[in-house]
Amino acid sequence: MHCNTGVGAEMQSKTYVEPLCTQVENFQSHPLSVLPPAVQAKIRRAIDADISMIVRDPAMGLTDTKLQDVKLTALQIDRSPRSARLYAVDWDDPSFGVNGFNCIVEVTPQGARSLTPPLTPSLQNSMGGFGVQILTAEGRDPEVMIASKGYKEGVGAEAEAAWFHKAGRFYIAGPCPAGCQKDLNSR
Numbered sequence: 001m002h003c004n005t006g007v008g009a010e011m012q013s014k015t016y017v018e019p020l021c022t023q024v025e026n027f028q029s030h031p032l033s034v035l036p037p038a039v040q041a042k043i044r045r046a047i048d049a050d051i052s053m054i055v056r057d058p059a060m061g062l063t064d065t066k067l068q069d070v071k072l073t074a075l076q077i078d079r080s081p082r083s084a085r086l087y088a089v090d091w092d093d094p095s096f097g098v099n100g101f102n103c104i105v106e107v108t109p110q111g112a113r114s115l116t117p118p119l120t121p122s123l124q125n126s127m128g129g130f131g132v133q134i135l136t137a138e139g140r141d142p143e144v145m146i147a148s149k150g151y152k153e154g155v156g157a158e159a160e161a162a163w164f165h166k167a168g169r170f171y172i173a174g175p176c177p178a179g180c181q182k183d184l185n186s187r
Contacts, residue, residue, distance in 0.1 A: 021161055021180040022187040024131035024147045027090035032072040042112035046105045050119045061095050077134050078142055084108045088132040098149040102127035104171045117170045141166035159184045
């Protein structure tokens, strides 16, 4: 998903972490296995349906994959003192190419839930990338940028930025803050 540049009225009032889109944390540096076992289990249960949909898709070539063997990474993306924690979660299987399947999960003492809209068979509403940056530090639901590897005609390999914010129950894509795409590729 490409970043739509521009600054909408909703985004003008936000305070963004500076420098913008240059401090991407690579998912691979945050294995799920370092989290407490109870948190690991909650995250897995929260995204089980999405992983199952991908595994069952014959076009993905993963039909022999056992859900418990899927290697996940998870990066805590909120810094608030509340009891719920938000994690950006990544499944990076070699069959996906250069970008992994990503989602955002809220973990509470009672359980966990995915804050990413349920996948559709066409995977149209999926997140995918290699890293994440928290763009807003204030508030309960931080805005995040998912960085992915892409290709631009006439330029070649290029990092792409996708901005996600919470709207209702889910994190959805929206226009990136002005300069995000350029800053991501100049780091």
